[in-house]
Amino acid sequence: MLHFAQKHLRHAISAGAVALGALGLTLSTAQAVDIQRVVSPKGIEAWLVEDNTVPIIAVNFSFNGGAVQDPEGKEGLTRLLASTLDEGAGDLSSEKFQARMEDLAVGISFNTGKDYFYGSLRALTPARDEAFDLLRLAVNDPRFDEVAVDRMKAQLAVGIRRATRDPDTIASRNMLKAMLGEHPYATPTSGTEESLASLTRDDLLSQKNRIFSRETLRIGVVGDINAETLAPLLDMVFETLPGTGDINPVPAMDVQAGQRVDHAMPVPQTKLVFALPGLKRDDPDYQAAFVMNHILGGGTFTSWLYEEVREKRGLSYSTGTSLSPYDAGGLLLGSAATRADRAEETLAVILEQFERMATEGPTEAELESAKRFLTGSYPLRFDASGKIARQLVALQNAELGIDYFDRRNSEIEAVTLEDVRRVAKRLLAGKVPTVSTVGPASN
Structure with missing residues (x-):
């Protein structure tokens, strides 16, 4: 040690x-x-x-x-x-x-x-x-x-x-x-x-x-x-590394949504983690899904989940969602932490926002605000040499092209309200996320 x-x-x-x-x-x-x-x-x-x-x-x-x-x-x-x-x-x-x-x-x-x-x-x-x-x-x-x-x-x-x-x-x-x-x-x-x-x-x-x-x-x-x-x-x-490796192919994800797993544990709060099938990075809808997720739960202080779960009801200090693309599939992940006696209420509010996004989608004003934030904050990824080097590797792994830095913001700006509503229906409509909870045993 x-x-x-x-x-x-x-x-x-x-x-x-x-x-x-x-x-x-x-x-x-x-x-x-x-x-x-x-x-x-x-x-x-x-x-x-x-x-x-x-x-x-x-x-x-x-x-x-x-x-x-x-x-x-x-x-x-x-x-x-x-x-x-x-x-x-x-x-x-x-x-x-x-x-x-x-x-x-x-x-x-x-x-x-x-x-x-x-x-x-x-x-x-x-x-x-x-x-x-x-x-x-x-x-x-x-x-x-x-x-x-x-x-x-x-x-x-x-x-x-x-x-x-x-x-x-x-x-x-x-x-x-x-x-x-x-x-x-x-x-x-x-x-x-x-x-x-x-x-x-x-x-x-x-x-x-x-x-x-x-x-x-x-x-x-x-x-x-x-x-x-x-x-x-x-x-x-x-130079002296082998020309080829011995990598086993990874099977495509077969995601089982709609599961519920509860784990009893004597902790002060109940932790909620939930997920739905998401998108791989090369999916044509990925940028639209990225913008949609920002509005739903990815925007720290502006998302629907932040507003409905924390600001209006005080159910959770921190809640949000994110896209997690892997080589063999993708997930739409989310989490929240809340009082044990309000865990089911918190989950219900979250699922209401999922349904609202799938059926109504955001307003034009919400879309424009999200795009302004996502394009304006992009340079923060390049405020140190190490961050830029990591981005260069990530671009190559995702096969996004050497010109992606120049294209990225224009791709975000090109996302329309119809794009966001379409991908919201694709990912959320009629879908029940798998939910995992850890917290005090309930009655």
Whole structure:
């Protein structure tokens, strides 16, 4: 535990140094994002936004194959892989690797989602070459020493045990299980204590070799570096990866709506989580659904749910909805927390707003207000180099095109009232969401 705390303190120090520089890189709607497609001598491609105003470089990258690629009985393997890649590499032990990052004010981190495995690098320009070399070691030659692996397994096990007492986590997991059954998306990315304990160094090596490949690699780079300098560094880090991986296809979601799962737990409030089938990101109706969701529950202080549930009735401090697109399907998710004796009333009000959106839809004024907010707030996604690098990777994974930054706001502005009403009927009309509750047992 002490080493874990030291590790994250070092990451915080490195991240803090990087953040000081990152604050200088901001973009506005009046400032076009010039994205360059960089292809290295060995064929490694990256999207680059060059900015020399501050001496900072941010790199984000991903591979297809997140936690859904965990083999049966080895749930949590990809999560453990993400936790151990920076725990020593090459001839550097865990302590030496962490100390080297601290000395250079470099941040290297890894994470996994359901569909993708992510990595990132943050470095000041003077430490550029050494930072990329540390990333090369972590990506290509992680040590997976037994002591370090066991330490991270113990830390992840603490999180697993904590999740069994967290109402939000319990409600979400019960909902996904009810909606998706045995689909991989319903499996927690952290696995179980039993599956985690069984994982070995060979499992980690095998999973890395399955997921890490040049075929599905997507890279975004932002900051004080030009294409000529970046290209050979891409080869240095990624050239020796396998050309192809060994990724299992993920079956399409078969979403079962209309389920109800109640979990009794002695907590102060009842947590409500609800969901309906949503849309994949490449669906032609996605932008219209995005605007519709903002009006329904996505707008923090302006949505129908905020107004009806919180402002008018004081049923919940926080309630809202969101679209969650995955590679194999999509969900329209929502949540609220309320007093146990008013949980059913809260749910009834939420469902009334769903029906109202499906049958009436918003007004023209509500639509225009939503579009103004969504287009006006878009530049906030680009107020730091790391955010922009993540967006570059997300665009590539969603296959939205290198010109999406320029197109996005015009796509939102083109959404009509008829579009919103059509997609509202498609997603909400006659649909009963799956509902999961966690709270005190009722009478």
